[in-house]
Each structure stands twice: as C-alpha cells, then as structure tokens.
Amino acid sequence: xxxARVTLSDIAQRAGVSPATVSRVLNGDPRVAPARVARxxxxxxxxxxxxxxAARTLATGRTxxxxxxxxSNLNVFSDPFWGIITTxxxxxLQDSGxxxxxxxRPLDDADPQVMGTLAPGHVDGAIFFQLHNDNVVRQLQDLGxxxxxxxxxxxAASFTYVDxxxxxxxxxxxxxxxxxxxxxxxxxxxxxxxSSGRLxxxxxxxxxxxxxxxxxxxxxxxxxxxxxxxxxAMNELLNRHPDIDGxxxxxxxxxxxxxxxxxxxxxxxPGQVAVVGFDNMFAGRIGRKQLTTVQQDVEALGATAxxxxxxxxxxxxxxxxxxxxxLVVRETA
Numbered sequence: 001x002x003x004a005r006v007t008l009s010d011i012a013q014r015a016g017v018s019p020a021t022v023s024r025v026l027n028g029d030p031r032v033a034p035a036r037v038a039r040x041x042x043x044x045x046x047x048x049x050x051x052x053x054a055a056r057t058l059a060t061g062r063t064x065x066x067x068x069x070x071x072s073n074l075n076v077f078s079d080p081f082w083g084i085i086t087t088x089x090x091x092x093l094q095d096s097g098x099x100x101x102x103x104x105r106p107l108d109d110a111d112p113q114v115m116g117t118l119a120p121g122h123v124d125g126a127i128f129f130q131l132h133n134d135n136v137v138r139q140l141q142d143l144g145x146x147x148x149x150x151x152x153x154x155x156a157a158s159f160t161y162v163d164x165x166x167x168x169x170x171x172x173x174x175x176x177x178x179x180x181x182x183x184x185x186x187x188x189x190x191x192x193x194x195s196s197g198r199l200x201x202x203x204x205x206x207x208x209x210x211x212x213x214x215x216x217x218x219x220x221x222x223x224x225x226x227x228x229x230x231x232x233a234m235n236e237l238l239n240r241h242p243d244i245d246g247x248x249x250x251x252x253x254x255x256x257x258x259x260x261x262x263x264x265x266x267x268x269x270p271g272q273v274a275v276v277g278f279d280n281m282f283a284g285r286i287g288r289k290q291l292t293t294v295q296q297d298v299e300a301l302g303a304t305a306x307x308x309x310x311x312x313x314x315x316x317x318x319x320x321x322x323x324x325x326x327l328v329v330r331e332t333a
Contacts, residue, residue, distance in 0.1 A: 006049045014043045026097070030314070066093055066309055067118050067126040068100045071107045071133070079225065079253050080281050081298055082129075085150070088302025089127060096310050098124070107136045120145045125309040127302075132193050134159070146312030148305045152195045152322075160312065162304045162321045166196050166278075169294035169325030170203025173276040174248045176292070176327055178211050182246030182274055186219040188233040188258060190250035200250045200278060219244070223254045230254025234261040245273055246333070252277040252293055259289065259332070274333035290330035297323060 008019040008026075015022070017036065024032050025040045032040075068089050076082045090100050101123060107114060118126050118140055125146035128137055137147050137159065149161040177185050187204045190197035201220070208215050221236050223229030230249060234257065237244060249255040255277035262269050269275055269289055277293035300323060308318040 006047045011040065011043050011047060011049060014047070015040050062124050062313070063122065064098050065101045065123045066098055066306065066313075067123045068102050068129070069107070069114075069118070069126055070102075070104045070129045071131050072104055073106045076104060076130075081251075081253075081279060084281070084298040085129070085302040088299035088304075089306045090302075091299075092303040092306035093310070098310070100306075107131070107133050115139065118145065119143065125313045127305045127309055130194060146309055148309045148312070148318075150301055150305050152199070152320075154195070156320065160308060160318055160320055162301060162308060162323065163195070164296035164301060164323050165325045166199035167203040167206070169278060169296065169327075170200040170248065170250070171207045172203075172325075172327050173278065173292075173294050174204045174207035175211070176329070177246035177248060177274055177276060177333060178207065178213075180246075180270075180274060180333060184219075184241065184244045185213075185246040185248065186221070186237050186241065186244045188230055188237070188247060188249045188254050189220060189222050190225050190254070192222065197250060204248050223250070223257075225251050225253055227253050227257040227260075230257030231261050232257070234258035238265065238267075247273060247275055249275065249277045252279040252281045252291060255291055255293070256282075259291075270331070270333050276327075276333045280328055289332045292330045292333035293328055294325050295328050296325045 008022045011022045012019045017040065021032060022040055025037050068086060070076055070082065086100070086102065093100050103117065105114060114136055120143055126140060127148050127150060129150045131137065131149055131151060131153060134153055134155065137149065141147050147160070149159045150163065152161055152163045153159045174185065185208070187201065189201040192198045192201060205215055218240050221233040223233045230253065233254065237247065247258065249258055255275060259269065259275060262273055267273055275292065277291050279298065280293045280295040282291065304321055304323065311318040
C-alpha cells in the first residue's frame with residue numbers, strides 16, 4: 001500500500017474496528033483495551049501510517065510536541081549530563097508518539113519569544129531544567145500549559161517536579177570521607193542558585209554537623225558545574241588550606257578539573273587527598289583514577305519528567321517524585 005494514502009479508515013478496516021477507535025489509540029486514550037491497542041499499533045507500523053501533524057493539531061487541539069527548556073546561556077552540551085537527560089526525555093516521548101522541542105535560553109520574566117514559543121497550541125506541554133526563575137513557568141501554568149520542573153523548586157507546592165536525592169547523596173558522600181579518616185574536609189559546591197547546588201551543599205554541611213565538626217566556611221568554594229571552574233576552585237582550596245585531606249565535589253565535571261590540579265601539584269589521590277564527586281557521568285574514569293562518586297540515574301530523570309508531562313497532558317495530576325541516589329566507591333576515595 002502507498003504509505004502516503006494510508007488513512008484511519010484503512011487501519012480500521014484491517015483491524016476490524018471503527019476509525020474513531022483508531023483515532024483514540026493514536027491519541028493515547030486509556031479506555032481502549034490493551035490487546036486492541038497492540039493490534040492497532042501493529043497495523044499502523046505495518047502500513048507505515050504517518051499522521052499529518054497539522055491535521056492532527058486541528059482535529060485534536062494537540063501538536064504532539066513537548067518543549068524541553070534548559071534555563072541557561074552557556075554551551076550546556078559540553079557537559080554529558082545534558083545529552084543523557086535529554087535522551088531520557090526523547091525516548092519516553094517517542095514511546096508515546098510525541099517529540100521534544102529543545103530550547104536553551106535564559107528564562108527572563110515575560111520573555112515574549114519564550115512565551116510565544118511555549119504558549120498552549122504551539123506545544124502540548126513543557127519540561128524545565130536548571131530553573132533559575134520560576135515566573136515564566138507560573139505564567140504558562142496559568143495559561144493552562146502542563147509543566148514539569150526537573151529539580152526541586154523553591155516553592156515546591158506550586159509545581160510538579162522530579163529530582164534526585166541531592167541532599168542524601170551529598171550527605172552519604174561526605175560521611176564516607178569522614179569514615180575513611182579524613183579530618184580536614186572541604187567542598188567544591190555548584191551553582192547554589194539552583195536547588196541541586198543548595199541541597200548538595202546542605203548535605204555536606206549536615207554530614208559534618210552529625211559528626212560533631214564545626215564547618216569553617218573557608219573550606220567551601222564555589223564552581224559553575226564546569227571542569228574549568230573545578231580547576232579554579234581546587235587551586236583556591238589548596239592555596240587556603242594546603243593540608244586538606246578530603247573534598248566532596250558537587251559534580252563529576254568539576255571533579256575533572258580538581259583532579260587535574262591535584263595531579264599537577266603532585267598530590268597523591270587518595271593518599272593525601274580523597275575525592276568524591278556526584279553524577280557518575282564518566283563511568284568512573286577521570287584521568288588516571290577511577291572516581292568515587294554519587295550515582296544518580298540521569299536518564300531516568302529525563303524519562304520520568306517526560307512521563308509526568310504526558311500524564312498531565314492526558315488530564316491526570318502527577319505527583320512529584322524524588323529519585324534515589326547511592327555512593328559508588330572507587331579509587332579516589
């Protein structure tokens with residue numbers, strides 16, 4: 001059959017159902033029996049049916065598009081985190097017959113370009129990453145657009161969100177350094193304008209407090225999640241405190257820079273300074289050492305966010321989710 005001429009009626013006739021039933025399957029209606037959904041999808045694939053997006057939008061009011069918005073003005077894709085998390089989003093959307101529309105842009109109040117692109121009718125929903133400013137999300141929600149935020153927002157009750165257990169992961173990482181005998185423990189924190197940065201720093205502080213250690217704030221330096229900032233922060237720490245013996249680093253990208261500095265200075269890891277990162281982005285291999293780090297399932301973060309926004313598009317009210325983290329012990333600690 002010529003794929004360009006395949007219609008809903010063709011699929012319905014082959015499946016022995018009405019065209020309305022085929023339409024419900026294409027639009028994800030949960031009322032169709034699973035066995036019938038499977039049979040209709042099998043025929044759709046066999047015939048190579050491709051719905052016309054414009055016609056589908058007119059008929060259903062849906063575009064089949066979900067915006068994935070990264071609130072940033074940086075070249076974010078130098079960090080593999082973004083490739084992995086957006087892969088999770090794309091796979092989950094594709095499984096539901098939808099597509100991702102990627103936008104990397106700082107979210108300023110009432111940005112006309114952002115508001116125009118993300119208005120209901122242009123996309124069916126939106127997922128927001130690395131959110132610094134929640135005003136745009138509030139405005140879009142007020143317009144009726146289903147939205148999911150990746151990362152716990154400050155006003156968590158006002159949004160649907162998915163996040164990793166940043167606090168718990170950082171607390172476990174710091175406790176591990178203390179248990180292995182480190183007594184002068186520092187941290188390279190991330191961007192604390194983001195909840196992930198704040199919560200990882202809070203987890204570090206909590207571990208020290210539970211161990212009865214009063215934190216000297218000069219043992220805290222800040223980066224921006226990049227390896228360059230990790231390098232600068234590690235140099236700053238060593239200049240302040242050349243006798244530190246452990247450091248928790250808020251992500252693995254910054255750990256690359258930090259370990260390079262330790263190597264350049266001839267400081268043995270973990271003999272003189274033990275290092276723990278966060279993310280497990282590089283399968284543990286950074287430079288000459290296997291990195292001890294906190295594992296978060298980054299692809300699952302993206303996939304969960306996509307599943308939640310699909311639920312919201314279909315009229316459900318998804319609950320916010322915190323995904324677990326755990327420590328992966330390797331050579332650096």
